[in-house]
Amino acid sequence: MQESRRTFLKAAGAATAAALVAPHVARAATFPSGPVSLMVPFSPGGGADRSMRLMAPFLSKELGVPVTIENIDGGGGWLGWSEMAKWDPEKDDHKLGCINLPHLFSYMDPRMKRTETLESFNILCWHSYDPCIWAVRENDERFLNLKQFLDYVEKNPDQIVISSTGVGSDDHMGIAYAEKFLPNFKVRKVYSNGDNKKIQEVIGSVTDCVAGNVGYYVPFMLEAQLRPICVLHDERWSELPSVPTFKEVTGKENVSYAGRTVGAAKGLPEEKNKVYLDALRRTIANPEYIIQELASKNVLMFLEGDALQARLKSSADRVASIKFWESE
Amino acid sequence: MPNTLWGERISAVLFIAGALYMGWLATDFPAGGDLFPLFVSGLMVLVAGIMLARTFVAPESFAAWRVREAPAQLAKPIAITAVVILYVLAIFRIGYYTTTFALLVGLPVAVGLRRPVFILASAAGATAFIYALFELALGAQMPRGLLF
Amino acid sequence: MDPTLFGYALNVLTVPNLAAMLAGTTVGLVIGAIPGLSPPMAIALLIPLSFGLPPETAIILMVSVYAAGIYGGSFSAILLRAPGTSASAASAIEGYELTKRGKAMQAIRISTFASVVGGLVSGVALLLLAPPLARASLLFGPAEMFLVAILGLTSIAAVTFGKLFRGLLAGLAGLYLSTFGVDNYSGFPRYTFDYIGFEGGIGILSAIIGLFAFAQGLELCQAHAAGTISGVDRLSWNLFPRLSEIRYTRWALLRGWITGLVMGIIPAAGASVAQWVAYGWEIRHAKPGDQFGRGELKGLAATEGSNNGVTGTSLIPLFILGIPGGISAAVIFGALMIHGLQPGMRLFRNNPEVIYTIMWGFLFANIVMGFVAALLARVMAYLTLFPQGVLGPMILVFSVIGTYAGANNIHAVWIMIGFGVAGYYGQRWGFSPAAMLLGLILGPIAENGFRDMMVVARGAPFAYLAGRPIALVLLAIVVMVLFYAVRPKKWERLEADSAVAAETAGTGKT
Numbered sequence: 001m002q003e004s005r006r007t008f009l010k011a012a013g014a015a016t017a018a019a020l021v022a023p024h025v026a027r028a029a030t031f032p033s034g035p036v037s038l039m040v041p042f043s044p045g046g047g048a049d050r051s052m053r054l055m056a057p058f059l060s061k062e063l064g065v066p067v068t069i070e071n072i073d074g075g076g077g078w079l080g081w082s083e084m085a086k087w088d089p090e091k092d093d094h095k096l097g098c099i100n101l102p103h104l105f106s107y108m109d110p111r112m113k114r115t116e117t118l119e120s121f122n123i124l125c126w127h128s129y130d131p132c133i134w135a136v137r138e139n140d141e142r143f144l145n146l147k148q149f150l151d152y153v154e155k156n157p158d159q160i161v162i163s164s165t166g167v168g169s170d171d172h173m174g175i176a177y178a179e180k181f182l183p184n185f186k187v188r189k190v191y192s193n194g195d196n197k198k199i200q201e202v203i204g205s206v207t208d209c210v211a212g213n214v215g216y217y218v219p220f221m222l223e224a225q226l227r228p229i230c231v232l233h234d235e236r237w238s239e240l241p242s243v244p245t246f247k248e249v250t251g252k253e254n255v256s257y258a259g260r261t262v263g264a265a266k267g268l269p270e271e272k273n274k275v276y277l278d279a280l281r282r283t284i285a286n287p288e289y290i291i292q293e294l295a296s297k298n299v300l301m302f303l304e305g306d307a308l309q310a311r312l313k314s315s316a317d318r319v320a321s322i323k324f325w326e327s328e
Numbered sequence: 329m330p331n332t333l334w335g336e337r338i339s340a341v342l343f344i345a346g347a348l349y350m351g352w353l354a355t356d357f358p359a360g361g362d363l364f365p366l367f368v369s370g371l372m373v374l375v376a377g378i379m380l381a382r383t384f385v386a387p388e389s390f391a392a393w394r395v396r397e398a399p400a401q402l403a404k405p406i407a408i409t410a411v412v413i414l415y416v417l418a419i420f421r422i423g424y425y426t427t428t429f430a431l432l433v434g435l436p437v438a439v440g441l442r443r444p445v446f447i448l449a450s451a452a453g454a455t456a457f458i459y460a461l462f463e464l465a466l467g468a469q470m471p472r473g474l475l476f
Numbered sequence: 477m478d479p480t481l482f483g484y485a486l487n488v489l490t491v492p493n494l495a496a497m498l499a500g501t502t503v504g505l506v507i508g509a510i511p512g513l514s515p516p517m518a519i520a521l522l523i524p525l526s527f528g529l530p531p532e533t534a535i536i537l538m539v540s541v542y543a544a545g546i547y548g549g550s551f552s553a554i555l556l557r558a559p560g561t562s563a564s565a566a567s568a569i570e571g572y573e574l575t576k577r578g579k580a581m582q583a584i585r586i587s588t589f590a591s592v593v594g595g596l597v598s599g600v601a602l603l604l605l606a607p608p609l610a611r612a613s614l615l616f617g618p619a620e621m622f623l624v625a626i627l628g629l630t631s632i633a634a635v636t637f638g639k640l641f642r643g644l645l646a647g648l649a650g651l652y653l654s655t656f657g658v659d660n661y662s663g664f665p666r667y668t669f670d671y672i673g674f675e676g677g678i679g680i681l682s683a684i685i686g687l688f689a690f691a692q693g694l695e696l697c698q699a700h701a702a703g704t705i706s707g708v709d710r711l712s713w714n715l716f717p718r719l720s721e722i723r724y725t726r727w728a729l730l731r732g733w734i735t736g737l738v739m740g741i742i743p744a745a746g747a748s749v750a751q752w753v754a755y756g757w758e759i760r761h762a763k764p765g766d767q768f769g770r771g772e773l774k775g776l777a778a779t780e781g782s783n784n785g786v787t788g789t790s791l792i793p794l795f796i797l798g799i800p801g802g803i804s805a806a807v808i809f810g811a812l813m814i815h816g817l818q819p820g821m822r823l824f825r826n827n828p829e830v831i832y833t834i835m836w837g838f839l840f841a842n843i844v845m846g847f848v849a850a851l852l853a854r855v856m857a858y859l860t861l862f863p864q865g866v867l868g869p870m871i872l873v874f875s876v877i878g879t880y881a882g883a884n885n886i887h888a889v890w891i892m893i894g895f896g897v898a899g900y901y902g903q904r905w906g907f908s909p910a911a912m913l914l915g916l917i918l919g920p921i922a923e924n925g926f927r928d929m930m931v932v933a934r935g936a937p938f939a940y941l942a943g944r945p946i947a948l949v950l951l952a953i954v955v956m957v958l959f960y961a962v963r964p965k966k967w968e969r970l971e972a973d974s975a976v977a978a979e980t981a982g983t984g985k986t
Contacts, residue, residue, distance in 0.1 A: 037469075043517075043883075043884060044516075044517050044520040044521065044884075049520065050520075050523070050814075053523070053524055054524070068467070070469075071884040072884055073676075073883060073884040074672070074676045074884075074885045074888070075672050075673075075675035076675065076676055078672065078675065079672060079673075079675075079676070079885050079887070082672065106663070109663060111663070111664055111665060112665060112675075113670070161931060161932050161934075165660075166658070166660030166661070166663065167359075167661060167663035188931045188932070189931065190618070190927075190928040190931050190932060191661055192660070196744075196799055196800050196801070196806060197743065199798075199799050200613075200614065200616075200743050200799050201617065201618075201928075203614060203797065203799075204614035204615065204616070204617060206617040206618065206928075207932060219798060219818045219820065220798065220820075222822070223821060223822055295813060295814050295815075295816055296810060296814050297813065324663065325663055331905060335905070339642070339645075339905075339907075346649075347648075350667070354666075357659065357662070357664055357666055358664050359662035359664070360661060360927060361659040361661060361662055361664055361666055363926075363927075364651075364655060364919075364922075364926070364927075365655050368648055368652055368655075372645065372648045372649075375644045375648065376645060379642075379645075382641075401698070404697075404698055405694040405695075405698060405897070405900050406897070408694055408697050408698075408872075409694065409893060412872055412876065412893060416876060416886075416889060416893075431869060431873060432866075432870065432873060435869035435872070436701065436863075436865045436866050439701045439865045439868065440701040440865060441701040441702055441863055441865030441866060443702070446863070447866060450862070450866050450870070454873065458873075461506075461510070466513075466521060468881055
């Protein structure tokens with residue numbers, strides 16, 4: 001009994017003490033000089049929030065100041081991101097933000113009338129990466145692999161139903177790519193806000209196939225409820241070595257993923273960028289942190305510099321080529 | 329809008345106009361996104377239409393709807409809402425706790441309560457409770473302005 | 477049945493586990509009672525703090541927060557008409573009317589009883605019937621969800637209290653509001669009017685706080701400033717329900733519990749739908765002399781029984797299938813994963829002691845909750861002795877901070893204030909705020925269910941429906957309810973009621 005209460009009080013107390021004291025014990029010469037806020041553009045309890053809350057204490061250790069999570073939820077992330085694009089490099093130099101891809105690329109959808117582009121953000125590094133997969137029911141005899149699935153779709157146009165997250169999401173983008181670049185790929189789609197409804201539909205035989213991410217769906221494969229038929233990645237995914245990529249079967253490179261990056265204020269001086277980047281690099285390589293993330297099936301992937309820019313550009317080009325907003 | 333024959337008629341007309349406007353906007357929605365709003369529009373026109381017709385067919389049934397609503401009494405909630413909006417805006421200028429305390433003292437006086445000690449004590453208590461719960465227990469950071 | 481099942485019960489009775497229940501129920505009741513702060517939020521914030529605890533203790537802590545959070549919302553709903561969570565909005569109607577008549581403690585007593593027993597019944601179902609109920613939950617596809625939503629929407633007529641047409645219009649307005657925001661099926665921003673606050677859709681949180689809590693704040697600021705809500709200046713110390721009260725509400729309780737148990741296993745329905753279905757059921761069973769809308773104990777018993785009846789069974793799809801049915805369950809899902817427990821049948825095979833201990837923990841937590849709740853409610857009831865001139869501003873302040881903390885954006889506060897004004901005048905003029913909330917909650921379930929159904933039916937919706945037995949049963953229930961609702965006799969009575977209701981409302985005093 002003592003233990004639970006003490007842990008709670010200690011944690012709450014520490015956070016408070018830090019928040020109250022830190023601004024005043026300004027270590028003037030050093031940067032950062034006070035608490036750093038990490039903006040998560042979704043509500044507490046979601047995937048991005050869980051991951052960033054796990055990271056905060058480790059990042060805090062590296063930066064030497066408290067890192068607090070600030071949730072700004074709404075507009076599919078854009079409430080937070082449109083603020084982030086307006087951050088002042090001087091006044092808002094103690095702010096970091098989580099940027100989700102491909103969500104951010106929804107600025108390309110002309111119907112949303114966004115003024116921001118990729119250039120409006122100062123993305124420091126890649127944080128985590130979860131490729132898309134397609135999976136069918138383990139006991140579905142009609143198709144055991146992607147080849148058979150595509151053949152079935154070709155023979156029965158407009159009969160197969162795929163569960164996906166809403167239009168513009170990473171899951172939908174993979175399907176939209178297939179619809180656009182495979183000649184005879186005509187399927188029906190039902191959309192959800194999240195994975196719970198999708199998994200309910202496919203396991204309950206309401207739909208035939210589900211488009212999701214490795215992290216969430218691996219457990220259902222281990223439970224022998226779902227069988228992955230392809231991974232939408234440029235090479236086979238280390239966690240699922242026996243699952244072929246979309247390209248291996250069709251010759252078309254269909255890459256889609258849910259990724260997170262961390263950014264700071266646009267125009268932040270190089271030396272401040274470097275402080276954050278060094279701390280993030282060490283945090284994301286911290287084995288203790290990696291283990292905690294693995295427990296929630298989240299694969300960390302650190303990219304910076306040219307590799308980061310190349311990945312951002314190729315992703316942006318792909319979204320621009322799919323033009324998902326024209327698909328309906 | 330109030331509970332009178334004419335209130336009933338005006339609300340019916342307003343709802344019909346609103347339903348037509350929303351339905352007109354919905355015709356632009358792609359991928360079947362227009363179906364449900366159009367269905368709601370149709371239902372709303374139907375319900376409001378019956379409501380309107382009833383005021384002509386059976387106006388006597390509204391005789392029982394006696395109303396004593398003074399305009400001043402009706403406007404008071406609007407005034408209070410305006411105060412709350414100013415309060416929210418002031419939070420970001422002046423700071424959360426100062427503003428909240430001021431509202432919790434000022435508004436009871438404004439609505440006619442004359443118990444200064446009780447008002448001050450309850451305002452202080454509520455502000456302290458908010459500080460303890462949101463800032464200490466939940467780790468939220470309230471906006472700080474010029475004052476605390 | 478597993479003979480060792482009862483053996484696991486003893487595992488619960490360790491000091492850390494009992495402390496977790498006590499802490500969890502207390503946190504849950506307090507968080508639940510404050511509008512805007514919800515059980516999922518409390519659970520999410522507890523996850524990092526629970527790292528040091530053994531897995532079963534950590535999860536017991538979280539399911540305790542969940543069960544108690546659903547109940548805590550009822551305190552503020554009953555005592556102040558400011559429901560703390562969307563699961564207790566329906567209780568605000570009868571519960572607050574009882575408070576106004578000086579029967580606050582009676583309302584608290586019966587709601588505690590309904591909630592605790594509801595939670596226990598639900599916990600027993602979780603312990604004994606989990607696998608078959610999990611399979612049943614898989615039978616709910618788009619067609620079934622559509623019909624569940626329609627069933628819920630039939631309750632709109634029940635909460636119009638005589639002003640049928642105005643109530644229906646409020647409900648329809650709620651349906652419109654539910655379509656605001658980016659459409660999943662096209663990515664198209666519907667009815668956003670170029671305002672970023674509408675893009676993600678209108679939050680239930682803003683609606684519920686505005687329509688009830690904020691409107692109530694305005695109402696109290698309007699009333700006699702020195703007077704109290706109930707006119708009484710003392711509270712009863714009788715915390716346990718009397719036998720006569722239980723006997724009077726027994727069928728309502730039973731119907732509430734059944735509604736809760738069933739709605740719990742339906743994905744995405746949950747407590748916020750169950751309470752309205754139960755309430756609508758109760759009103760349709762009204763007998764002459766019942767005081768629905770003016771403080772009927774049976775109505776409160778049904779809503780309170782149903783929302784806690786949901787808690788246990790809603791964990792079934794999560795534990796057995798690994799599919800969280802609602803937001804709270806999704807957060808508990810995350811917590812299980814972080815503690816290395818992957819929900820699903822493998823968990824029962826590999827770690828039966830952990831999962832059964834958690835289930836027993838849930839059961840015991842409901843009992844602990846009963847005692848903590850009785851005391852906390854007594855403390856909170858003192859608020860009803862405050863002068864309205866102080867209470868009104870306080871509720872307004874808590875509406876603002878609660879919305880801001882719960883939604884994490886300022887636009888939600890503006891939207892909440894908009895709902896507040898609508899709720900105040902709606903209540904005054906008979907455009908039922910409850911009907912509007914129902915439309916807002918059920919709109920997406922109905923619309924998405926319908927659109928999904930048209931897709932998966934592959935162009936033949938009637939043939940599809942004919943092949944789904946649960947859908948047919950639901951359809952039959954909906955038809956029965958609708959038939960009952962539009963019987964001519966019923967209409968005459970509603971009209972007669974409306975004259976009476978108008979008279980009471982028309983005086984403009986409460």
